[in-house]
Amino acid sequence: MYEVITAPLPGLDLRRHYGHYQSPAIRAGGLIFCSGMIAVDPQTGERQHGTLSSEAQVIFGNLKLLLESAGSSLDRLVQVHALIHDSVEYDVLNRVYRQYVANGPPARTVWAVQIEAGFKVQLDVVAAA
Amino acid sequence: MSLQRQVMASPLPGLDARRGFGGQMSMVVRGGEFLFVGGLTAVDPDSGERIRGTTMSETRRILANIKLLLEAAGSSLNRVVKVNVLLQNMLEAPEMNEAFAGFFPEPPPARTVCGACLPHGARVMIECTALA
Numbered sequence: 001m002y003e004v005i006t007a008p009l010p011g012l013d014l015r016r017h018y019g020h021y022q023s024p025a026i027r028a029g030g031l032i033f034c035s036g037m038i039a040v041d042p043q044t045g046e047r048q049h050g051t052l053s054s055e056a057q058v059i060f061g062n063l064k065l066l067l068e069s070a071g072s073s074l075d076r077l078v079q080v081h082a083l084i085h086d087s088v089e090y091d092v093l094n095r096v097y098r099q100y101v102a103n104g105p106p107a108r109t110v111w112a113v114q115i116e117a118g119f120k121v122q123l124d125v126v127a128a129a
Numbered sequence: 130m131s132l133q134r135q136v137m138a139s140p141l142p143g144l145d146a147r148r149g150f151g152g153q154m155s156m157v158v159r160g161g162e163f164l165f166v167g168g169l170t171a172v173d174p175d176s177g178e179r180i181r182g183t184t185m186s187e188t189r190r191i192l193a194n195i196k197l198l199l200e201a202a203g204s205s206l207n208r209v210v211k212v213n214v215l216l217q218n219m220l221e222a223p224e225m226n227e228a229f230a231g232f233f234p235e236p237p238p239a240r241t242v243c244g245a246c247l248p249h250g251a252r253v254m255i256e257c258t259a260l261a
Contacts, residue, residue, distance in 0.1 A: 002208065002210070002260055004236045006170040006236075015236075017235075018238070019223075019226065020226060020242075021226050021229040021230055021233070021237050021240070022139065022212075022237055022238065022239060022240035023236045023237055023238060023239055023240070025239050026211065026238055026239045028162075028163075028210040028235040028260050029161065029163055029260060030162075033211040033238075033239045034239055035239040035240050035241060036240070036242065036243070038213075053209030059227045061177070069145055083241075083243050111243070111245075113215075113243040113245045114216075114217070114218075114243060114244025114245070115243060115244070116219060116222055116242060116243075118222035121239070122243065124241040126211075126215070
């Protein structure tokens with residue numbers, strides 16, 4: 001089975017707002033593969049640059065909306081790639097992160113990389129459908 | 130319960146990562162319902178020579194090679210669920226994005242793009258997961 005998960009709110013459609021050639025998520029083989037999430041307003045798509053902490057909170061809020069619209073949830077995350085702009089902020093990420101994945105956290109890898117448009121964090125996740 | 134695990138044969142010698150990387154990696158491995166494709170940089174599919182060009186030309190070359198690999202494994206670009214793109218320079222993401230159009234169906238797969246340091250002068254590296 002291959003199913004495209006559309007954006008539950010207009011702001012989460014990065015293709016519409018920024019021309020990114022990608023779908024918000026794909027459900028296949030019992031899993032949901034999400035496109036890399038950045039901090040945008042879920043209604044308007046406006047970029048919400050801030051601190052790593054504030055960006056991560058926006059992303060987790062959006063991820064919750066996206067996963068729940070697809071019948072999954074943050075509790076069903078399997079794997080997370082947390083991309084951050086600077087490894088110095090690893091602990092900053094962790095402080096936000098543990099608020100959202102308190103019970104049985106998913107497998108995770110953290111990378112320090114360049115993120116689009118100068119964002120400080122991007123989350124790339126796979127969840128159980 | 131054990132799911133199928135199978136290393137898929139490369140369709141052309143230039144895409145045989147076991148040859149190019151001294152036996153250390155396979156280009157496509159099937160696990161259960163999925164095909165996992167290792168990170169590709171731009172190479173000539175016949176000779177395996179590195180091809181260095183622009184972000185756009187390298188992206189096109191890599192996607193064409195992924196198409197060959199997936200089709201040889203009985204899948205196709207239409208069955209790709211997730212693509213991860215690594216760029217030497219994130220400022221060139223729009224070029225990469227433009228090169229993507231035409232390779233994938235509508236609507237396209239999920240994707241993550243980030244900027245990272247790539248090996249031997251490559252400007253683009255792409256890995257993906259597809260339904261087998």
